[in-house]
Structures are given as structure tokens and as C-alpha cells.
Amino acid sequence: MKYYAAFLPMLDEEKSQQHRQEHLDYLDKMSSEGRIFANGRFPDGAGGLVIYKGESLEQVEGYVKEDPYVIHGARSYKIHEWDMIVRQL
Structure with missing residues (x-):
């Protein structure tokens, strides 16, 4: 299993507010x-x-x-593979 950082830059603040709950539900799923x-x-x-x-x-x-943010044009996206390093305190 690998980790990927998906940046979701704002494209349209109004659409972002309109589709916020759909986006949050999708993330929960x-x-x-x-x-x-x-x-x-x-x-x-x-x-x-x-x-x-x-x-x-x-x-x-x-x-x-x-x-839903991407589907409805509220956000764009850029994805990078991420090599996570966990440091213990």
C-alpha cells in the first residue's frame, strides 16, 4: 500500500460551499x-x-x-506519491 497526497486547490468558492456536504460524505465513505x-x-x-x-x-x-468537488468544478487536483516518514518523539 502506498500513500498519495491529493491537493485540491480552490477553483470556485461558491460551488465549494454548495457541494461541501457531498464532498464530506464522500470522504467519510x-x-x-x-x-x-x-x-x-x-x-x-x-x-x-x-x-x-x-x-x-x-x-x-x-x-x-x-x-463531488472535482465532479462539479469546485476544485482542481494534483496528486503526488508520498513517502511518509513517521518520527517518534
Whole structure:
């Protein structure tokens, strides 16, 4: 299993507000299926970040393209494979 950082830059703030609940429901579904490691918004309004778990970039791109924010043009996306390093304190 690999990790992928999906940046979701804001395209249309109005559409983002309109489809927010659909987006959150989608993230809840993906999380319950074990496909999301972490997610959150950028407080400055620039968009958000979702860390997906998947076997390939193509698989994760499929997940991202099903996000209501992407479907409705509220957000664009850019995906990068992420080599996570966990440090213990």
C-alpha cells in the first residue's frame, strides 16, 4: 500500500460551499473503506489536502475524480506519491 497526497486547490468558492456536504460524505465513505489516511482544509481558503492509500497513482486518481468537488468544478487536483516518514518523539 502506498500513500498519495491529493491537493485540491480552490477553483470556485461558491460551488465549494454548495457541494461541501457531498464532498464530506464522500470522504467519510472513503475513510470507512480504509482508503484515506488523513484529510483537511487549508485555513487560508486555498483548498484542501487528502492523503489517500492505494496501490497506484491511477487508482487514486480514480478516487479523486469521483470527489463531488472535482465532479462539479469546485476544485482542481494534483496528486503526488508520498513517502511518509513517521518520527517518534
